Amino acid sequence: MTLTRRSFLGVAAGAGALAAVGVPIPALAANKPLTIGFSQVGAESEWRTANTASIKAAARQAGVNLKFADAQQRQENQVKAIRSFIAQRVDVIAFSPVVETGWDTVLREAKAAKIPVILTDRSVKVSDPSLYVSFIGSDFVEEGRRAGRWLLEYDKQMGGKPLNIVELQGTVGSAPATDRKTGFAEIIATNPKLKIIRSQTGDFTRAKGKEVMEAFLKSEGKNINVLYAHNDDMAIGAIQAIEEAGLKPGKDIAIVSIDGVRGAFQAMVQGKLNVTIECNPLLGPTLMQIAQAVVAGKPVAKRVTIEEGVFPADVAAKVLPTRKY
Ligand code: GYE
Numbered sequence: 001m002t003l004t005r006r007s008f009l010g011v012a013a014g015a016g017a018l019a020a021v022g023v024p025i026p027a028l029a030a031n032k033p034l035t036i037g038f039s040q041v042g043a044e045s046e047w048r049t050a051n052t053a054s055i056k057a058a059a060r061q062a063g064v065n066l067k068f069a070d071a072q073q074r075q076e077n078q079v080k081a082i083r084s085f086i087a088q089r090v091d092v093i094a095f096s097p098v099v100e101t102g103w104d105t106v107l108r109e110a111k112a113a114k115i116p117v118i119l120t121d122r123s124v125k126v127s128d129p130s131l132y133v134s135f136i137g138s139d140f141v142e143e144g145r146r147a148g149r150w151l152l153e154y155d156k157q158m159g160g161k162p163l164n165i166v167e168l169q170g171t172v173g174s175a176p177a178t179d180r181k182t183g184f185a186e187i188i189a190t191n192p193k194l195k196i197i198r199s200q201t202g203d204f205t206r207a208k209g210k211e212v213m214e215a216f217l218k219s220e221g222k223n224i225n226v227l228y229a230h231n232d233d234m235a236i237g238a239i240q241a242i243e244e245a246g247l248k249p250g251k252d253i254a255i256v257s258i259d260g261v262r263g264a265f266q267a268m269v270q271g272k273l274n275v276t277i278e279c280n281p282l283l284g285p286t287l288m289q290i291a292q293a294v295v296a297g298k299p300v301a302k303r304v305t306i307e308e309g310v311f312p313a314d315v316a317a318k319v320l321p322t323r324k325y
Helices: 006-013 046-062 076-087 104-111 140-158 175-188 206-223 231-245 263-271 284-295 313-322
Strands: 002-004 037-040 065-070 092-095 117-121 134-136 163-169 194-201 228-229 255-259 273-279 303-305 310-314
Touching: 037 076, 037 273, 037 313, 046 065, 046 163, 046 231, 046 284, 065 076, 076 092, 076 104, 092 194, 092 284, 104 117, 117 255, 134 284, 140 163, 140 175, 140 194, 140 255, 140 273, 140 310, 163 175, 163 206, 175 194, 206 231, 228 231, 231 255, 231 313, 263 273, 263 310, 263 313, 310 313
Parallel strands: 002 303, 037 065, 037 092, 092 117, 117 134, 134 303, 163 194, 163 228, 228 255, 255 273
Antiparallel strands: 273 310
């Protein structure tokens, strides 16, 4: 079942989906505060900082006892954190998986311990979908498509000329990197004049975005017309590299990126970034609602998606004061 965040509440109040999930959940003793163990990816981006703040604030507000672990972008740290949550017998385990594969064993351990698992932000590829009860997060393929559609329009405005694109990918093996690449490629394939000439990971960080963009500029120089960055932080790092190479970001090289963080809006106001595709990190309140529903034995949606927009540079100054992250 696919739901938007707005429609989620109605469904949580409905009846009977827990049986479909297949994990028998022990009832919580009345008045005992809910304990959630949360394993976060790391602190690699502005998006992630906002996501962590949202989860911590929502837990406080809901009176949830949150055990928070930062994995520093390493899967092995997440596996350790999940095992430790199992040993501590938390009520719910939630995590944002660094990469998509390699989770079957540890999630089977959680299931054997009868601890429900909720995925936030990023998805996993597992052989048995009953290993998690719900996945709350954005549609990353659609975000990639939105970036691609923006570029088709930009190309029209440029008179339909051929455009050479360089791509800064997110973390290798992560759902947002794989899906944002796929969605973008699907759309630009409809215009043979749009070509990706270089594509490499910048691991979702500013420092690596800058470093990889420097390498692209060294080998391709003025051949580059467009940068597609899988997140705003890498775009912001790349902007610095472009300026240091004596070129104008947003003009000599058009830049499209994803997230919609404050730093991206500031770059757009300065004319250095052309568009950001929104990816909403404020998942905390929804996570708390789903976790509470699960332990109360109420039905929850297997998939909760988030509604998001596209913000081109010409609306940036107006929208910036209203941004919450
Ligand atoms: O786009 C990026 C972060 O998983 C959606 O992770 C998230 C991505 C986000 O590092 O900035």
